[in-house]
Amino acid sequence: MPELPEAETIVRGLRSPLRGRIVTQLEVLFPDLLDEPPRSFQRVLRGRSFGRVGRRGKNLVLDTHGESEEVHRLVVNLGMSGRLLYRAIDAKEPPPTHPGVRMRLDNGGTLIYHDPRRFGRIRLMAPRSYLAWSRSLGPEPLGVGFTPSRLGRALARSSAPLRSWLLDQSKVAGVGNIYANEALFLSGLHPETRGRDVPARRVTALHSSVRIVLREAIRARGTTLRDYRTAEGWEGSYAVELRVYGREGLPCPVCGKAIVRSVFGGRSAFHCPDCQPMLGGGTE
């Protein structure tokens, strides 16, 4: 569920509470969230301190430092229902209902990974594996590597529907189903139009639409439909600004025609039949 704006919001909320904190105790309640045995995970992490807190696509990246110079990074993918919550020692909120991994910190605070569906993953990466992993992802859509010309060249080689292409993290890192649909609406492109059928003009529109939608959503602290929360446990407010996602049958904000829901690639897509005509050899 959480996409780039949600990950960015969580990261911003974690920076100050985690800076310099040392992990004193680790509890792994659901080992299937890790890709290594809990023992080795605990052995490596215990005693390390948090440094830079960042993000790659929709993954949270927490640098940790120990005795050696090697930065081991905690890479957290939240899957559909994951939360990474920071609770101070005197926090009054009730404890999360589905804790998966708990990390006690040297100031008495706790970093809790919560995930009812357990689609999320927590991985510890040494510098080498982090680099390899990061290189397997596409450019950051809000970074300098994401340009209209690069987007255009990549799309020209693809026969995949645009919505599917945008969800592929090896093409662009951080766009998920909500913002893919929203960006396609803003650029007037049908979700099932194939990459190679997008004219150059529309490539520029898509490039800027992706950026606009992601920035808007970050400003709103992300979209809470049900599970997503910030590191502080708050909801994001972008749901009320969504133009098409989840709005089947409701009027298009531009022309008033009813928004259409379709399913392909196993996931729902939403579009306006008038504002987003199918290009290429489609049936619509």
Next chain:
DNA sequence: CGTGCCCCCTGTCAGC
């Protein structure tokens, strides 16, 4: 290789 399909798992909600 690129693409598409199935599956992982739990919770919630609509309909009967």
Next chain:
DNA sequence: TGCTGACAGGGGGCAC
């Protein structure tokens, strides 16, 4: 008041 099926912000594995 149940029960059943559909559906949910993701992504890894596999067949073609």
